[in-house]
Amino acid sequence: MQKSEARQFFLNQRKSLTQLACNKLDDLLLIQFQRFNWSNMNCIGNFYPIEKQNEPNSILLATYLKYILPNVKMAYPRILQAGSAMEFFEETEEFTENKLGIIEPLPLHKISISEMDAILVPLLGFDSTGHRIGFGKGYYDRYFENKVNQCLRIGISYFDPIPKFEDTHQFDVPLTHCITPSNIYEF
Numbered sequence: 001m002q003k004s005e006a007r008q009f010f011l012n013q014r015k016s017l018t019q020l021a022c023n024k025l026d027d028l029l030l031i032q033f034q035r036f037n038w039s040n041m042n043c044i045g046n047f048y049p050i051e052k053q054n055e056p057n058s059i060l061l062a063t064y065l066k067y068i069l070p071n072v073k074m075a076y077p078r079i080l081q082a083g084s085a086m087e088f089f090e091e092t093e094e095f096t097e098n099k100l101g102i103i104e105p106l107p108l109h110k111i112s113i114s115e116m117d118a119i120l121v122p123l124l125g126f127d128s129t130g131h132r133i134g135f136g137k138g139y140y141d142r143y144f145e146n147k148v149n150q151c152l153r154i155g156i157s158y159f160d161p162i163p164k165f166e167d168t169h170q171f172d173v174p175l176t177h178c179i180t181p182s183n184i185y186e187f
Contacts, residue, residue, distance in 0.1 A: 003165050007133050010125035013159060014054045025158045026057040028181030033061050036154075036177075036184055041065075043073040043111060045088050045119035045151075048095070048103035056156045058120055075111040078104040079139065086139045088116070113143070118152035121175060128161045130174035130187030144173040152176045161185065 001009070017025070046062050049055035065072055075088040079098055090109040097103055113119075121140055123132040132155055134140065144153065155178035178185045 001162055001165060002167050003133050006125055006127075006162060006165060007136065009162075010133065010159060014124065017054045017158070022054055022057075022158075025181050026060055029056055029156065029158070029179060030060060030064060032179050032181065032184055033064060036179065038065060038068060041069060041072060041117040043075060043116045045075045045077070045111070045116050046091075047120060047122045048076060049122070050101060050103075052101070054158075055122060056158055058122070058156060061120065061156070073111070073115075075116060076103075076105045077139070077143075078107055085142055088113070088119075113150050116151045118154055121153055121155045123155045123157055123178075125159055126155050126157060126161050126175060126178050126185075127165045128163055128185075129168075130155075130176070130178065130185070131165050131168045131172050132175055132178075133165070138171075141171055141173050145171065154179060 044065060046058050049058050062074055074091040076091055077086040077088050079086050079100070079102065088111045089105045089107050090111055092106040092108055094106055095103050096106070121132065123134050126132045153173070153175045155175045157178055157180050160180055160182060174187055176187060
């Protein structure tokens with residue numbers, strides 16, 4: 001399947017979810033999330049979910065991480081002014097919404113990828129080789145360029161993978177893991 005077809009397929013699946021279905025999938029995601037080995041993690045990148053896009057509740061997952069790792073530092077992305085790249089900043093109690101409707105932390109304390117043990121990655125869908133599709137802006141692929149071995153890249157998805165995207169290219173950075181309501185995938 002081509003990425004454009006897969007993007008539309010997963011978008012349609014997401015749009016068909018009710019709030020009740022999302023809540024149930026979030027509960028099942030949390031169960032799988034609890035099975036993952038989070039020991040020895042000091043700093044984890046996360047994302048604020050876009051509710052109107054029916055994204056998984058990553059804040060629920062972060063709450064669990066803070067419970068089991070009381071000293072964990074959480075970082076969240078901000079899109080840079082030019083709009084072609086992003087950086088991560090330590091979680092703040094105040095946040096802003098950018099022009100794309102993405103919630104971002106205040107840019108007070110930048111966190112480099114070398115400080116993070118794992119990054120939870122939003123996505124629409126993924127394939128059995130760990131390649132993901134998002135909304136097509138490429139922020140995460142550009143962020144991970146030349147940094148692929150520095151931290152775990154853990155996708156969070158409501159849906160299981162499709163077999164393979166036919167049109168991946170050299171700049172696509174695969175996930176190391178993906179957590180779904182039914183499984184933990186390792187690539």
